[in-house]
Amino acid sequence: MSKNLTKKIVALSVASLLFGIQQLRAQTASADASSADGKNILKWNVAALATKSYSFQYERAVGNKVAVAIGYRFMPKSGIPFKSTINDWVDDEQTERTINNFKTSNFAITPEVRFYVGKGIFQGFYLAPFARYAKYNGEGPFQYDITQLNLSETIYFKGGINTYTAGLMIGAQWKLTKLLYLDWWIVGPNYGTAKGDLTGQKTLNALEQAEFKKQLDDFVEDLPLVHATAQVDGNGANIHIKGPWAGARAGLNIGFRF
Structure with missing residues (x-):
């Protein structure tokens, strides 16, 4: 190898090293500047109020363009949101x-x-x-008819469903003031599994079991979005839910940076 070629290789290596150091310093300076107002944002999803829910998120910067976040949402006990829309999907009065x-x-x-x-x-x-764990609790009366006796009976169900999903959120965030931010969750489809039970306790004779089972089967077949099966015996009934679960996240958040 000639002496001139060796010098060129050394010079190129030194230049590359200096360029890499310069880029690293620039990124570090950029990261320091971007974190001057704080590496954290605490947000409130105001749009969640439309579904009777309260939703909050904490976000923390871990790189120039990378952040991690954790969200918590809860809905106190109330009627099902958007009942009229859900009822449009069913064709059974019961x-x-x-x-x-x-x-x-x-x-x-x-x-x-x-x-x-x-x-x-x-x-x-x-x-x-993102990943999501959600727990849904529910309770309510189920009315069924015993036509042979011209009677209507009611059994009260109560229970819960656990869901595990994963998805991808597409969103955009804007700086409104030095410390105030607007975060738009455009769409976040997610998919996973669900499992749970709703149980009702009531003493039932053979005739009541037969009539109740037919009407409960019709009910679970008409349930939108979930796969459910019903079991009835002399002590009451159980609705078992197990299978795929799909959902979508969306929202509009106001955030404070610190």
Whole structure:
């Protein structure tokens, strides 16, 4: 190898090293500047009020364009949100009556990682893969008819469903003032599994079991979005839910940076 070629290789290596150091310093300076107002944002999803829910999220920067976040949402016990829309999907009067009288509550925990594709952390469009655990509780009366005896009976169901899903959020975040931010969750489809039971206790004779089973089967077949099966015996009934679960996240958040 000639002496001139060796010098060129050494010079190129030194230049590359100096360029790498310069880039690292620039990124460090950029990260320091971006975190001057704080690496954290605490947010409230005001749009969740439309579903009778309270939703909050904590986000922390861990890189120039990467952040991690954890969300918590809960809904106190109340009627099912958007009952009229859900009832549009069913064609059975019994199912509609049960939905109208049903009470539900829930909470969800949602960790996510955010990758900002804009000019820096906490600003612009982002992609956020996430996981979610949610627990849904429900209770309500189910009315059934015993036609042979011209009677109507009621059994009260109570129970819960656990869901585990994962998905991808597409969103955008804007800086409104030095410390105030607006975070728009455009859409976050998610998919996973669900499992749970609703149980009703009531002493039933053979005739009541037969009539109740037929009407309960019709009810669970008309339930939208979930797969359910019903069992009836002399002590009452159980609705077992197990299978796929799909959902979507959306929202509009006001955040404070610190």
